[in-house]
Amino acid sequence: MSRDWVNLGVNYHATPWRFQAIWEDGAWSEGELVAEATITLSEGSTAIHYGQQCFEGLKAHAGPGGQALLFRADQNAARMARTAERLLIPPPPVELFLRGVEATIRANPEALPPHGCGASLYLRPLLIGVGDNLGLRTAPRFVFRVFCSPVGPYFKGGLQPIRLAISPFDRVAARGTGSFKAGGNYAGGLFASRQAKSLGCDEALYLDPQTRSFLDEAGSANVFGILPGEGGAPDTLVTPASDSILPSITMDALCTLAKDELGLVVERRPVPVSELPKLRELACAGTAAVVTPVSAVRLEDGSEITLPQPVGEVTKRLFETLTAVQTGVAEDRWSWRRVVATKAAV
Numbered sequence: 001m002s003r004d005w006v007n008l009g010v011n012y013h014a015t016p017w018r019f020q021a022i023w024e025d026g027a028w029s030e031g032e033l034v035a036e037a038t039i040t041l042s043e044g045s046t047a048i049h050y051g052q053q054c055f056e057g058l059k060a061h062a063g064p065g066g067q068a069l070l071f072r073a074d075q076n077a078a079r080m081a082r083t084a085e086r087l088l089i090p091p092p093p094v095e096l097f098l099r100g101v102e103a104t105i106r107a108n109p110e111a112l113p114p115h116g117c118g119a120s121l122y123l124r125p126l127l128i129g130v131g132d133n134l135g136l137r138t139a140p141r142f143v144f145r146v147f148c149s150p151v152g153p154y155f156k157g158g159l160q161p162i163r164l165a166i167s168p169f170d171r172v173a174a175r176g177t178g179s180f181k182a183g184g185n186y187a188g189g190l191f192a193s194r195q196a197k198s199l200g201c202d203e204a205l206y207l208d209p210q211t212r213s214f215l216d217e218a219g220s221a222n223v224f225g226i227l228p229g230e231g232g233a234p235d236t237l238v239t240p241a242s243d244s245i246l247p248s249i250t251m252d253a254l255c256t257l258a259k260d261e262l263g264l265v266v267e268r269r270p271v272p273v274s275e276l277p278k279l280r281e282l283a284c285a286g287t288a289a290v291v292t293p294v295s296a297v298r299l300e301d302g303s304e305i306t307l308p309q310p311v312g313e314v315t316k317r318l319f320e321t322l323t324a325v326q327t328g329v330a331e332d333r334w335s336w337r338r339v340v341a342t343k344a345a346v
């Protein structure tokens, strides 16, 4: 299959196979590959009434030999289990999660974009409550499914900065479900995101819901800033520590790379809005966003903070270092890669 890999965008492109397992009567089924891209479910299902549902997102990149490389998939498995428990969903065992992800990759060898083109294979594990129900209680049955879709590079032709607008809305409640990848956390963000766009920005930047004085995160990405080191001291990467943000696996990897590869000081702590003018660089981090530089932040009063470096040097180096590990070009000192042999591989 020859495709215009670079112009795929982030859209759903159906592939021939997906993996599915069912939880019923207290146990998960073995799981199997299925061809049907649609799911038939009872109109009484909790997933469609009460949002008893969660998901994950991860990417496989083709390595130099054509093999599929998963990035920190064990972390996605653990996060889905943690989210499931919070939603009274029986957590899929890590073994089932990884087997489902790998089976999906292997069953769709034509969907893996070739090494070096910038595109990747996005994997979407999802977990939904199904079966006859009406009252607000946990579902009698659950479906775990993994499907995949090739996605284009986030950036065509170099890093392009985006603009964020501090949102008048909170993403989640204080002491709510913000640190879990629950579908219900995202519907409310559609409006906030649209509002940010209507103000000439690309995405909403949320504040902590408790005090609204600290940075939380963007719609589906964590944020980090670079504080310049004084008098020859190394720069500092600062990223918000908060109970209401989704702990990004990408952000966690960037903290490690910043320390181990770039020699930066790394601080995970509450980041007050008032610290924005001190940052030399600001960027978003996540599986979809990878590393996206931020050139400006619009405050609620309509004023704007412009970053001194719209595409920061450290941001650029972090992007390059991360993608080199993900695509199998750089050494993996942290055992982050998981090799999935495919038919296309030599």
Ligand SMILES: *Cc1c(COP(=O)(O)O)cnc(C)c1O
Residues within 6 Å of the ligand: 057, 181, 217, 218, 219, 220, 221, 222, 246, 247, 248, 249, 250, 251, 285, 286, 287, 288
């Ligand atoms: C998925 C997600 C992220 C990014 O997490 P990764 O593990 O890096 O993909 C960040 N914020 C939110 C709200 C998310 O849903």
